[in-house]
Amino acid sequence: MPQTRDRNRRWTLAERPKGRPDDGTLDFETGPVPQAGKGEMLLRTRWLSLDPYMRGRMSDAKSYATPVEIGGVMTGQVVAEVASSDVEGFETGDLVLAGSGWQDWAVSDGQGVQKLPPVERPSWALGILGMPGFTAHAGLLKIGEPKAGETVVVAAASGPVGATVGQIAKIRGCRAVGVAGGPEKCRHVVETLGFDACIDHRADDFEDQLKQACPDGIDIYFENVGGRVLFGVLPLLNPFARMPVCGTAAWYNNAGLPDGPDRSPLLMRTILSMKVRMQGFIIFDTFGMDDYRDFAKDMQGWIADGKVQYREHVVDGLENAFDGFLGMLDGSNFGKTVVRVG
Amino acid sequence: MPQTRDRNRRWTLAERPKGRPDDGTLDFETGPVPQAGKGEMLLRTRWLSLDPYMRGRMSDAKSYATPVEIGGVMTGQVVAEVASSDVEGFETGDLVLAGSGWQDWAVSDGQGVQKLPPVERPSWALGILGMPGFTAHAGLLKIGEPKAGETVVVAAASGPVGATVGQIAKIRGCRAVGVAGGPEKCRHVVETLGFDACIDHRADDFEDQLKQACPDGIDIYFENVGGRVLFGVLPLLNPFARMPVCGTAAWYNNAGLPDGPDRSPLLMRTILSMKVRMQGFIIFDTFGMDDYRDFAKDMQGWIADGKVQYREHVVDGLENAFDGFLGMLDGSNFGKTVVRVG
The missing domain is CATH 3.40.50.720 (NAD(P)-binding Rossmann-like Domain)
Known part of the structure; x- marks a missing residue:
């Protein structure tokens, strides 16, 4: 069930898990591709990051971030390709870092979206470089x-x-x-x-x-x-x-x-x-742009010098995202978990 | 049973308490007054400070300080009067801050002993000013x-x-x-x-x-x-x-x-x-002399300006020190607990 241009597959929160998430926690739904309006752009997800903090967003216990609503798309950072754009500074074909969540397509006004430089391994922006x-x-x-x-x-x-x-x-x-x-x-x-x-x-x-x-x-x-x-x-x-x-x-x-x-x-x-x-x-919350620049400078240098190794656990297909998420929580994945979506 | 010049009363650790200290924890002993030798001075305790950390010193669980040995005098800070001195910088009659412990008399070579300026309420050096x-x-x-x-x-x-x-x-x-x-x-x-x-x-x-x-x-x-x-x-x-x-x-x-x-x-x-x-x-351990000077300057100023109030719970007589200590642990004392020893 690959990514296509005529439908949007997405994982939504069905119920808040008590303990380990299970088959009833998320729904995998298919709907129409959203339409980008004036001042908006359409983003096609290429890589979805799966991270431990997402377990917290399934819960409505007091935490540092707003939980996902029941019926809402699971939050998550993605590397996406701009499919069409009416946002200044973004062109069709650009690769961006965005908070599209667990879905094929998303519409954005550009807020919080970050353009990625042309890189060999764009998914690294979700891990060692992110x-x-x-x-x-x-x-x-x-x-x-x-x-x-x-x-x-x-x-x-x-x-x-x-x-x-x-x-x-x-x-x-x-x-x-x-x-x-x-x-x-x-x-x-x-x-x-x-x-x-x-x-x-x-x-x-x-x-x-x-x-x-x-x-x-x-x-x-x-x-x-x-x-x-x-x-x-x-x-x-x-x-x-x-x-x-x-x-x-x-x-x-x-x-x-x-x-x-x-x-x-x-x-x-x-x-x-x-x-x-x-x-x-x-x-x-804790660190700001100065800290980020220190990180980016150090890390790009270390990677260029071969001083830092990085391993990914790649899950193939958005339909397998939930299994990949459980594997990450259980510790059975090996390396940074990313989903190759499209 | 007042303080006298011909005997030394002291509280020693009889056994390490499990839970709340009780009658078997400390012994109240009487022995000879120790003799100060060359390069030493004899200190007569006037005020003994009782503090929560002393409960930790009774135990041999891993902690930040060496525990009191079985049979050893309970540690504690005191305000003492120099009774005789062969230590440079200390004269008979000086008031000092010392680590004599729970006893009437102690001998010191001056290490760690701090001379107090003439003050109205010397016991405050064990509390608000200490x-x-x-x-x-x-x-x-x-x-x-x-x-x-x-x-x-x-x-x-x-x-x-x-x-x-x-x-x-x-x-x-x-x-x-x-x-x-x-x-x-x-x-x-x-x-x-x-x-x-x-x-x-x-x-x-x-x-x-x-x-x-x-x-x-x-x-x-x-x-x-x-x-x-x-x-x-x-x-x-x-x-x-x-x-x-x-x-x-x-x-x-x-x-x-x-x-x-x-x-x-x-x-x-x-x-x-x-x-x-x-x-x-x-x-x-955590703070140094610069921090101490900041404190002393601030606090002396605040006390002089009447901005800080201070209350003591005075226990009369070294023989009542253990009861005073239990009262402090239980929260029944009201203010800083000090023992008027002599």
Whole structure:
């Protein structure tokens, strides 16, 4: 069921999931292609980015962003091609970064749409050269403030943010220790990405392995998962450790709070006794254009110099987006998840 | 049983308490007065400070400071008078700030001992003009970074740190909301200290009252208790809220972790979604002499101008120090707890 010019396929929110999203969560619908009016342009989606934050948008719990409405198209960033344009500065054929969501076609007045330079791999604008790369760069460097010789730990180390965090840590002279799911990912993290070590969080003795991989303790924990990894990290934190908090993916599917004991006193006591600085951040709220320019300059240079490796998990066809999304949440995808839409 | 020149009374650690300290925790012993040798001085304790951190020193759990050894004298800051001196710069009769601990007499080589200027109320050097005052000043101003118009919440608001945090918040043009135990303390916090509101944490509807007292949400939560207050604060935090973490007194007596549910995911999600910056600090580790000078200058000025009120809870006699300590932990003392020793 390929992308065509005469219909618009789209994923809409059918019901708010309790726990893990399932077959009833989204609807896959087909409708007419929307019409671009005066001062508008029509965008054809080529690549759709799938990211962990989207789980949060399915929920109406208090969060940092407005949830998707029931019946509304799932939000998401895309690389799109301008199919027709009455917007100044955009021409038919231009490649753009846009917030079209999970659908083939979208109409835009140009607000928030960013023109992409001609590039070899446009989908990278959704990953290493886009939001996940910026998240890793700003979170590690501006909140984590790594110093050469320090130890940096990051989970989801084969994912787009974690992989980038560890590679930047290495560039800055730190020891980089990743956490990932399974031996294949761990091998990739060490052999291809150049981390010093990578621990399988599924191992029974995960906590012991992590301790052995961090003989000098942990100075920066880039938090993107929560759960078991967080509590394995806590007893290893050094005085004045920093903890940029970018996600808590292990808990995204929890409908309520997990059973006890209540570990919040342990967390708070560690923050106090180790004098930890912990800072939650939402990339486009916390950081501004200056930070973005720092990121873009660094990252383009590192990629050109071959200092940063990047891996994508490509899902073929918009109709498979939901399966790809579940695979990302479960950790069975390997690399940055993108959907080749058209 | 007053202080005399021919014996040294002292409190030593008999056993590490599990939970709340009790009669078996400390021993009250009498021994000879120690002899000051060459290059040493003999210090007679006049005032002993009792502070929440001492509960931590009774325990050998991993912490920021070495625990007191079994049989060792309980640590503590004192105002002492120099009884005899072979240390340059210290004369008989000088008043000093020293780490003598819970005892009548101590010998020192002058390391870490600070001479006090002649002052009307020397015990204030243990409170508003000492460590608790510095903790409030640096924690609020350097970590909290208050801006005029913001809302600052602090617990133990009639205690030496909390009272000072709120009064500095008012000086800086913030709304100050205190939390304290019982109507008498709450009245003092509002009427004498000038907070905008004070909530009794024993009230059944504490969370609702706190919400009503913070109509514009909470920008800074100065954390010194943990427990119910922390979880009442979390849903009220504004984006980019700051949380200096100076203590978790509500949990100090917990032997293990409390029963579930596990609220750590709630804590982490709030930090993320509200982009909270949380920083644990230990006053003399985190802050340096420049910070101390900023504090001393500000505080001396505010006291001279009558802008800051200060209240002490005076325990009479070293023999009553342990009861005074329990009263402080339980929240039944009212003001900064000091022991008049001699």
